[in-house]
Amino acid sequence: MEQQFARLLIRCNDKWRISSVNKNFEVCSSYPQMVIVPKGIGDDFLRISATFRDGGRFPVLCYYHHETKSCIVRCSQPLIGPTNRRCKEDETIINSLLSRSKGVIFDTRSKLASQSSKGKGGGSETQLFIPSGNILAELCNENGHSNWLGKLASCGCCNISLIQLLVLGLSLNAFIVQAKVVEKYLS
Numbered sequence: 001m002e003q004q005f006a007r008l009l010i011r012c013n014d015k016w017r018i019s020s021v022n023k024n025f026e027v028c029s030s031y032p033q034m035v036i037v038p039k040g041i042g043d044d045f046l047r048i049s050a051t052f053r054d055g056g057r058f059p060v061l062c063y064y065h066h067e068t069k070s071c072i073v074r075c076s077q078p079l080i081g082p083t084n085r086r087c088k089e090d091e092t093i094i095n096s097l098l099s100r101s102k103g104v105i106f107d108t109r110s111k112l113a114s115q116s117s118k119g120k121g122g123g124s125e126t127q128l129f130i131p132s133g134n135i136l137a138e139l140c141n142e143n144g145h146s147n148w149l150g151k152l153a154s155c156g157c158c159n160i161s162l163i164q165l166l167v168l169g170l171s172l173n174a175f176i177v178q179a180k181v182v183e184k185y186l187s
Helices: 002-011 043-052 088-099 111-119 145-154 172-184
Strands: 016-019 035-038 060-065 070-074 103-107 133-136 164-168
Touching: 035 088, 043 088
Parallel strands: 070 164, 103 133, 103 164
Antiparallel strands: 016 035, 035 060, 060 070
Protein backbone atom coordinates (compact mmCIF):
# COMPACT_ATOMS: atom_id res chain seq x y z
CA MET A 1 0.00 0.00 0.00
CA GLU A 2 2.83 2.39 0.80
CA GLN A 3 4.26 1.95 -2.72
CA GLN A 4 0.85 2.68 -4.27
CA PHE A 5 0.51 5.81 -2.16
CA ALA A 6 4.03 6.91 -3.13
CA ARG A 7 3.19 6.56 -6.84
CA LEU A 8 0.03 8.59 -6.34
CA LEU A 9 1.88 11.30 -4.43
CA ILE A 10 4.37 11.73 -7.30
CA ARG A 11 1.42 12.77 -9.48
CA CYS A 12 -0.09 15.11 -6.87
CA ASN A 13 2.60 17.81 -7.05
CA ASP A 14 3.50 17.85 -3.35
CA LYS A 15 0.01 18.89 -2.20
CA TRP A 16 -0.54 15.68 -0.23
CA ARG A 17 1.32 13.50 2.23
CA ILE A 18 1.06 10.01 3.66
CA SER A 19 0.00 9.94 7.30
CA SER A 20 0.18 7.04 9.72
CA VAL A 21 -2.11 8.85 12.19
CA ASN A 22 -4.42 5.83 12.05
CA LYS A 23 -1.74 3.28 12.96
CA ASN A 24 -3.38 0.27 14.62
CA PHE A 25 -6.73 1.85 13.67
CA GLU A 26 -6.48 4.13 16.70
CA VAL A 27 -8.38 7.06 15.14
CA CYS A 28 -10.87 5.40 12.78
CA SER A 29 -11.68 1.70 12.60
CA SER A 30 -13.08 1.99 9.05
CA TYR A 31 -9.99 3.68 7.51
CA PRO A 32 -6.70 2.00 6.58
CA GLN A 33 -3.72 2.47 8.86
CA MET A 34 -2.10 4.82 6.35
CA VAL A 35 -4.05 7.61 4.63
CA ILE A 36 -3.30 10.45 2.22
CA VAL A 37 -4.08 13.89 3.64
CA PRO A 38 -3.33 17.52 2.70
CA LYS A 39 0.32 18.47 3.10
CA GLY A 40 0.73 21.10 5.81
CA ILE A 41 -2.01 19.64 8.01
CA GLY A 42 -0.52 17.91 11.04
CA ASP A 43 -1.69 14.66 12.57
CA ASP A 44 -2.88 16.55 15.65
CA PHE A 45 -5.42 18.41 13.48
CA LEU A 46 -6.52 15.09 11.95
CA ARG A 47 -7.12 13.58 15.40
CA ILE A 48 -9.19 16.58 16.49
CA SER A 49 -11.13 16.58 13.21
CA ALA A 50 -11.89 12.89 13.75
CA THR A 51 -13.59 13.70 17.07
CA PHE A 52 -15.83 16.16 15.19
CA ARG A 53 -16.83 13.71 12.43
CA ASP A 54 -19.16 10.74 12.61
CA GLY A 55 -17.23 7.49 13.14
CA GLY A 56 -13.94 9.40 13.35
CA ARG A 57 -13.81 9.67 9.55
CA PHE A 58 -11.71 12.80 8.92
CA PRO A 59 -11.01 14.07 5.33
CA VAL A 60 -8.74 11.76 3.28
CA LEU A 61 -7.86 11.53 -0.40
CA CYS A 62 -9.51 8.59 -2.15
CA TYR A 63 -9.26 9.45 -5.87
CA TYR A 64 -6.92 11.58 -7.98
CA HIS A 65 -7.29 12.22 -11.71
CA HIS A 66 -3.83 13.02 -13.05
CA GLU A 67 -4.86 14.73 -16.29
CA THR A 68 -7.37 17.15 -14.78
CA LYS A 69 -5.65 17.27 -11.37
CA SER A 70 -9.09 16.67 -9.87
CA CYS A 71 -9.57 14.69 -6.73
CA ILE A 72 -12.18 13.23 -4.46
CA VAL A 73 -11.74 13.58 -0.72
CA ARG A 74 -14.09 11.74 1.59
CA CYS A 75 -15.12 11.90 5.21
CA SER A 76 -18.30 11.59 7.24
CA GLN A 77 -20.80 14.18 8.39
CA PRO A 78 -19.68 16.82 10.87
CA LEU A 79 -21.20 16.46 14.33
CA ILE A 80 -22.57 20.00 14.53
CA GLY A 81 -25.89 19.07 16.14
CA PRO A 82 -28.77 21.46 16.80
CA THR A 83 -26.45 24.05 18.40
CA ASN A 84 -24.24 24.33 15.27
CA ARG A 85 -21.10 23.19 17.11
CA ARG A 86 -17.83 24.10 15.37
CA CYS A 87 -14.33 22.66 15.17
CA LYS A 88 -11.66 25.11 14.03
CA GLU A 89 -9.19 22.33 13.22
CA ASP A 90 -11.74 20.62 10.98
CA GLU A 91 -12.58 23.93 9.28
CA THR A 92 -8.85 24.49 8.71
CA ILE A 93 -8.56 21.12 6.97
CA ILE A 94 -11.62 21.71 4.78
CA ASN A 95 -10.56 25.25 3.88
CA SER A 96 -7.04 23.98 3.13
CA LEU A 97 -8.54 21.52 0.66
CA LEU A 98 -10.78 24.11 -0.94
CA SER A 99 -8.26 26.99 -0.98
CA ARG A 100 -6.05 25.21 -3.50
CA SER A 101 -8.77 25.84 -6.05
CA LYS A 102 -12.53 26.03 -6.15
CA GLY A 103 -14.09 23.02 -4.54
CA VAL A 104 -17.42 21.36 -4.18
CA ILE A 105 -18.86 19.53 -1.21
CA PHE A 106 -21.29 16.75 -2.02
CA ASP A 107 -23.66 15.41 0.60
CA THR A 108 -25.03 12.18 -0.83
CA ARG A 109 -27.77 11.79 1.77
CA SER A 110 -31.38 12.69 1.17
CA LYS A 111 -32.59 16.01 2.56
CA LEU A 112 -34.70 14.15 5.14
CA ALA A 113 -31.75 12.05 6.31
CA SER A 114 -29.55 15.14 6.57
CA GLN A 115 -32.14 17.08 8.58
CA SER A 116 -32.95 14.21 10.92
CA SER A 117 -29.28 13.57 11.67
CA LYS A 118 -28.85 17.15 12.89
CA GLY A 119 -31.37 16.52 15.67
CA LYS A 120 -29.31 13.47 16.69
CA GLY A 121 -26.03 15.39 16.88
CA GLY A 122 -24.99 15.14 13.22
CA GLY A 123 -25.44 17.65 10.45
CA SER A 124 -23.93 18.89 7.23
CA GLU A 125 -21.31 21.39 6.09
CA THR A 126 -22.20 25.06 6.31
CA GLN A 127 -21.12 27.82 3.94
CA LEU A 128 -20.78 30.18 6.92
CA PHE A 129 -17.60 28.49 8.08
CA ILE A 130 -16.36 27.17 4.73
CA PRO A 131 -16.43 30.30 2.55
CA SER A 132 -14.07 29.05 -0.16
CA GLY A 133 -16.21 26.17 -1.37
CA ASN A 134 -19.51 25.47 -3.02
CA ILE A 135 -21.77 23.22 -1.01
CA LEU A 136 -24.07 21.17 -3.16
CA ALA A 137 -25.89 19.53 -0.30
CA GLU A 138 -29.04 18.76 -2.23
CA LEU A 139 -27.64 17.33 -5.45
CA CYS A 140 -28.40 13.79 -4.45
CA ASN A 141 -31.94 14.47 -3.29
CA GLU A 142 -33.22 13.93 -6.82
CA ASN A 143 -34.49 10.54 -7.90
CA GLY A 144 -32.22 9.29 -10.65
CA HIS A 145 -28.81 10.27 -11.94
CA SER A 146 -30.08 12.35 -14.88
CA ASN A 147 -31.71 14.88 -12.53
CA TRP A 148 -28.63 14.85 -10.31
CA LEU A 149 -26.25 15.48 -13.20
CA GLY A 150 -28.59 18.14 -14.61
CA LYS A 151 -28.52 19.97 -11.29
CA LEU A 152 -24.74 19.71 -11.21
CA ALA A 153 -24.40 20.97 -14.78
CA SER A 154 -26.63 23.98 -14.09
CA CYS A 155 -24.98 25.02 -10.82
CA GLY A 156 -22.12 26.85 -12.53
CA CYS A 157 -19.29 24.88 -10.94
CA CYS A 158 -18.58 22.56 -13.85
CA ASN A 159 -16.01 24.80 -15.48
CA ILE A 160 -13.46 24.59 -12.69
CA SER A 161 -10.13 22.94 -13.44
CA LEU A 162 -9.46 21.36 -10.04
CA ILE A 163 -12.22 20.10 -7.83
CA GLN A 164 -12.04 18.61 -4.40
CA LEU A 165 -15.07 16.65 -3.46
CA LEU A 166 -15.89 15.97 0.13
CA VAL A 167 -18.19 12.99 -0.06
CA LEU A 168 -20.57 12.33 2.81
CA GLY A 169 -22.41 9.04 3.13
CA LEU A 170 -20.35 7.62 0.27
CA SER A 171 -21.79 4.55 -1.43
CA LEU A 172 -20.07 2.69 -4.24
CA ASN A 173 -22.69 3.84 -6.74
CA ALA A 174 -22.36 7.47 -5.66
CA PHE A 175 -18.58 7.20 -5.86
CA ILE A 176 -18.76 5.89 -9.43
CA VAL A 177 -21.11 8.69 -10.45
CA GLN A 178 -18.90 11.31 -8.79
CA ALA A 179 -15.74 9.90 -10.38
CA LYS A 180 -17.45 10.14 -13.78
CA VAL A 181 -18.44 13.73 -13.02
CA VAL A 182 -14.85 14.59 -12.13
CA GLU A 183 -13.59 13.06 -15.37
CA LYS A 184 -16.34 14.14 -17.78
CA TYR A 185 -17.88 17.35 -16.51
CA LEU A 186 -15.03 18.99 -14.62
CA SER A 187 -12.07 18.49 -16.95
